[in-house]
Amino acid sequence: MVNAKNLIEKAFEVQKYCYTPYSNFNVGAALLCADGTVFTGCNIENAAYTPTNCAERTAFFKAISEGHKDFVAIAIVGNKKGLKPGEGDYCAPCAVCRQVMAEFCDLKTFKVIIAKSTDDYLEYTLGELLPLAFTGKNLE
Ligand code: THU
Numbered sequence: 001m002v003n004a005k006n007l008i009e010k011a012f013e014v015q016k017y018c019y020t021p022y023s024n025f026n027v028g029a030a031l032l033c034a035d036g037t038v039f040t041g042c043n044i045e046n047a048a049y050t051p052t053n054c055a056e057r058t059a060f061f062k063a064i065s066e067g068h069k070d071f072v073a074i075a076i077v078g079n080k081k082g083l084k085p086g087e088g089d090y091c092a093p094c095a096v097c098r099q100v101m102a103e104f105c106d107l108k109t110f111k112v113i114i115a116k117s118t119d120d121y122l123e124y125t126l127g128e129l130l131p132l133a134f135t136g137k138n139l140e
Contacts, residue, residue, distance in 0.1 A: 004123065007032055007075035008115040011055075012085055014040035015077065018055070021045060027055035027078035027091055031063055034070035039063040056097040060104065071104060073111035075121075086117035098130040107133055 010030035018026040020043060027043045041059030045052045053061075056074060063071070078091025092114055093101070101110065107127035115121035127133070 002073045011075040018042040024081045029055040029059040031059040075113040
């Protein structure tokens with residue numbers, strides 16, 4: 001069972017590390033592994049724009065680079081700098097991040113939690129957010 005509130009809190013906590021001088025839009029993500037480990041991630045921008053890394057992919061790449069490959073859920077929060085939890089809108093993962101999730105997560109069971117606050121969140125399966133996903137199975 002995923003403790004959504006706990007995961008959302010961790011996503012809010014990591015927002016303080018966002019490096020967002022260009023968009024001033026801070027995204028935090030908290031990725032829950034099957035063994036209970038949580039990896040957080042923030043967005044990291046770049047003057048050349050395209051090297052920017054989203055919060056979700058930061059969390060995934062941290063986890064994978066430390067040997068974790070079984071994932072249960074991710075909580076995502078995002079808002080303009082300076083807003084407090086609850087003041088922003090839902091921040092859904094971009095299409096590139098959905099594709100990265102599909103590389104490592106089960107479309108039917110992996111949960112994507114999109115939160116405005118710990119009391120106000122939406123929960124989807126990855127398959128709901130990425131129907132007809134292109135995955136490694138297509139290349140077999
Ligand atoms: N961003 C994320 O970190 N995750 C998403 O899924 C959507 C967009 C970041 C990238 C960029 O730093 C800022 O939000 C504005 O696009």
